[in-house]
Amino acid sequence: MKQVKCPNCGASFEVIETASFTTCPYCGYTFNLQTLQEWVHYFFPVYFNQNSAWLKLKSFILRRYGVPHDFYESSNITNITLHYIPLHVFHTEAEATCQSGKGTATYHKVLDLAIPAYNGFWFDSLLRSHKFSVRGRIFFKPSVLERGKYYPPSISSESAKILSQSIVNSLVLREANESCKGYSRISKVDVNYVGLVHYPIWEFYYNYKNESYKGLIDGTNGRVMFVEYPLSREAKTFLLVSSVAIVAASSLGGMMIGSILVSNAILGIILGFIGSLVSSAPLLLTALSLKERGSEEISKKDSLLSTEEVASLIEKFAGFKTNIPVTFDI
Amino acid sequence: MQETVVKCRRCGAPIEYTPDSIFVVCSYCGYTNWFVDESKVQIFVVPSKPRDKILEAFWNRMKKDSDMSKVVQELEVVDTYGIYVPIFISKVEVFSTWSGVEVRTVSSGKQTRVERIQREGKFSDKMLISIPARRTAEEFGLDELISKVSSLPPNYIKLEESNWDDIKLQVLNAEISQSEAVDEIKDKAEDLTRQKIKISNNLSEFNFYSCSTTVTEVNLLLVPLWIVTYKYKNGVYNTAISGYDLVFLKTTEPVFFRQRILNLVGSLVAVLVGVGVISLWLRNIGSFGNSNSSLFFVVVGLVCFIIAYSLSSTAISDVRVERWH
Numbered sequence: 065m066k067q068v069k070c071p072n073c074g075a076s077f078e079v080i081e082t083a084s085f086t087t088c089p090y091c092g093y094t095f096n097l098q099t100l101q102e103w104v105h106y107f108f109p110v111y112f113n114q115n116s117a118w119l120k121l122k123s124f125i126l127r128r129y130g131v132p133h134d135f136y137e138s139s140n141i142t143n144i145t146l147h148y149i150p151l152h153v154f155h156t157e158a159e160a161t162c163q164s165g166k167g168t169a170t171y172h173k174v175l176d177l178a179i180p181a182y183n184g185f186w187f188d189s190l191l192r193s194h195k196f197s198v199r200g201r202i203f204f205k206p207s208v209l210e211r212g213k214y215y216p217p218s219i220s221s222e223s224a225k226i227l228s229q230s231i232v233n234s235l236v237l238r239e240a241n242e243s244c245k246g247y248s249r250i251s252k253v254d255v256n257y258v259g260l261v262h263y264p265i266w267e268f269y270y271n272y273k274n275e276s277y278k279g280l281i282d283g284t285n286g287r288v289m290f291v292e293y294p295l296s297r298e299a300k301t302f303l304l305v306s307s308v309a310i311v312a313a314s315s316l317g318g319m320m321i322g323s324i325l326v327s328n329a330i331l332g333i334i335l336g337f338i339g340s341l342v343s344s345a346p347l348l349l350t351a352l353s354l355k356e357r358g359s360e361e362i363s364k365k366d367s368l369l370s371t372e373e374v375a376s377l378i379e380k381f382a383g384f385k386t387n388i389p390v391t392f393d394i
Numbered sequence: 395m396q397e398t399v400v401k402c403r404r405c406g407a408p409i410e411y412t413p414d415s416i417f418v419v420c421s422y423c424g425y426t427n428w429f430v431d432e433s434k435v436q437i438f439v440v441p442s443k444p445r446d447k448i449l450e451a452f453w454n455r456m457k458k459d460s461d462m463s464k465v466v467q468e469l470e471v472v473d474t475y476g477i478y479v480p481i482f483i484s485k486v487e488v489f490s491t492w493s494g495v496e497v498r499t500v501s502s503g504k505q506t507r508v509e510r511i512q513r514e515g516k517f518s519d520k521m522l523i524s525i526p527a528r529r530t531a532e533e534f535g536l537d538e539l540i541s542k543v544s545s546l547p548p549n550y551i552k553l554e555e556s557n558w559d560d561i562k563l564q565v566l567n568a569e570i571s572q573s574e575a576v577d578e579i580k581d582k583a584e585d586l587t588r589q590k591i592k593i594s595n596n597l598s599e600f601n602f603y604s605c606s607t608t609v610t611e612v613n614l615l616l617v618p619l620w621i622v623t624y625k626y627k628n629g630v631y632n633t634a635i636s637g638y639d640l641v642f643l644k645t646t647e648p649v650f651f652r653q654r655i656l657n658l659v660g661s662l663v664a665v666l667v668g669v670g671v672i673s674l675w676l677r678n679i680g681s682f683g684n685s686n687s688s689l690f691f692v693v694v695g696l697v698c699f700i701i702a703y704s705l706s707s708t709a710i711s712d713v714r715v716e717r718w719h
Contacts, residue, residue: 127629169604195532243603326677339665343702
């Protein structure tokens with residue numbers, strides 16, 4: 065252990081020898097131990113506490129189709145964890161220039177990116193497309209650590225920066241290639257580190273009739289990110305009966321249509337059968353699944369760039385991340 | 395443990411400041427505390443209606459809605475909150491040169507063929523573009539509020555000339571400076587223009603597209619967004635209302651059993667129509683030979699099946715979403 069002095073409040077405290085960054089336990093100031101420079105560190109406050117998050121999860125499930133009538137009373141929490149998940153935030157701008165017979169054109173892409181700085185959750189893929197609550201984001205406070213499970217970043221800001229650069233480059237190049245048949249290249253790229261953000265996410269495990277289900281809630285805006293829930297026997301029966309009825313009615317109707325229009329009843333039956341299988345697929349799949357799943361949509365998909373798209377790019381480029389380890393000591 | 399508290403320079407109330415706040419508007423007195431002097435801009439506010447007017451509008455809508463009015467007695471409002479969202483709005487002029495390929499199906503009699511036509515042109519346009527002054531943010535109804543602000547700009551007044559006590563709400567800090575906003579607005583304008591050209595000229599691909607963008611009059615507006623959360627049979631639903639003109643931006647409503655059945659019936663009808671169309675196509679295959687006009691029948695038939703699929707998915711979905719557009 066070694067003694068350090070906080071450049072912000074002047075308090076002295078101990079950190080482990082290998083640490084390169086630390087957060088002052090007295091004032092929450094996070095800084096680089098070598099340069100003593102500030103590491104911009106935010107967190108999002110928890111507006112949804114354990115009870116309100118659990119209520120939100122239940123009321124979300126209750127508005128879904130086919131939830132058992134006794135769900136509200138008969139479901140019990142078995143495990144609940146508040147995770148503070150680190151994300152590196154970047155402001156990126158890139159420009160691509162294309163040269164073609166028609167002339168030269170430039171294209172721009174401006175993007176704010178949040179790169180998850182810790183891997184190993186079963187919900188890693190959900191984090192990649194996560195958007196922040198419009199409310200919140202305040203200076204990191206050490207008191208946060210007492211309330212939830214805190215994860216120091218295991219992916220350094222440098223490798224996240226390389227990742228962000230690859231993402232914005234590939235997006236602007238794609239835009240150039242879609243707009244111009246010629247030779248395109250990146251002519252400018254600018255990646256600014258906004259800072260490290262710790263984001264609160266509730267992970268729930270609950271029981272209903274001896275079966276375990278899980279759910280994830282955004283701790284700041286209460287959005288249901290993911291949930292599993294049971295379907296009642298009546299709902300399953302209704303879905304099965306309806307899909308069988310649809311298939312039967314379509315085959316019968318198809319037979320009539322086939323014989324009237326083209327005087328070929330067999331053809332009509334076959335077409336009706338295929339069409340109704342397609343159309344009743346959502347009912348059948350729901351009826352036959354063991355656990356139903358859902359998530360809450362808040363914003364509509366951006367028509368120009370969806371968050372899923374960014375998520376898939378993170379996944380793609382993360383393959384060559386350099387993963388420079390950063391030791392954090394909190 | 396000591397935490398630094400930043401105070402409003404006028405009234406001394408604590409304000410929530412983060413390192414990349416450009417300014418913080420004090421929620422108590424409405425004073426603008428600037429933290430980045432070089433990005434000072436005029437801030438305008440679109441005054442919000444008070445909370446009781448928002449709730450009145452909510453109940454009026456529920457009473458008028460043909461489905462919701464039947465259960466209006468069973469609804470209960472559990473939460474109502476309003477915020478001023480900082481939005482950059484700007485006039486943008488674009489001038490673009492383009493060339494591309496239009497793909498057209500031409501039919502003469504029973505013959506149909508696909509033509510590829512080289513086209514080029516110039517395009518200029520004036521538009522309003524707005525973006526939120528927050529990073530990677532989401533909120534129920536925010537997208538709709540932003541597109542509403544750019545298509546129907548609201549009336550606004552200078553923040554310091556407003557009567558803050560009458561219109562006060564929590565104000566979200568702006569995190570994006572004006573110069574960053576200009577870059578983002580340009581990016582958005584270029585993308586929108588390309589889409590416009592593509593759609594209006596029916597282009598399948600571009601050979602060349604170049605766009606020069608001039609951004610003028612960047613204004614920062616504080617626009618009120620209200621979220622009403624209500625309960626029906628233990629399920630919760632949301633409504634986003636624009637606070638200045640009480641327009642419903644986005645509403646989630648329960649799906650009633652009758653609607654589920656209607657959707658299933660619709661799905662069945664769509665399947666039968668599809669069957670009819672495809673069987674006609676199969677009969678005509680002989681007489682049409684390899685002509686392309688039969689393609690039309692196949693597409694219509696498949697579209698019917700897709701409609702049937704989406705109707706039956708809607709039948710078991712949890713909410714109906716209604717959006718302002």
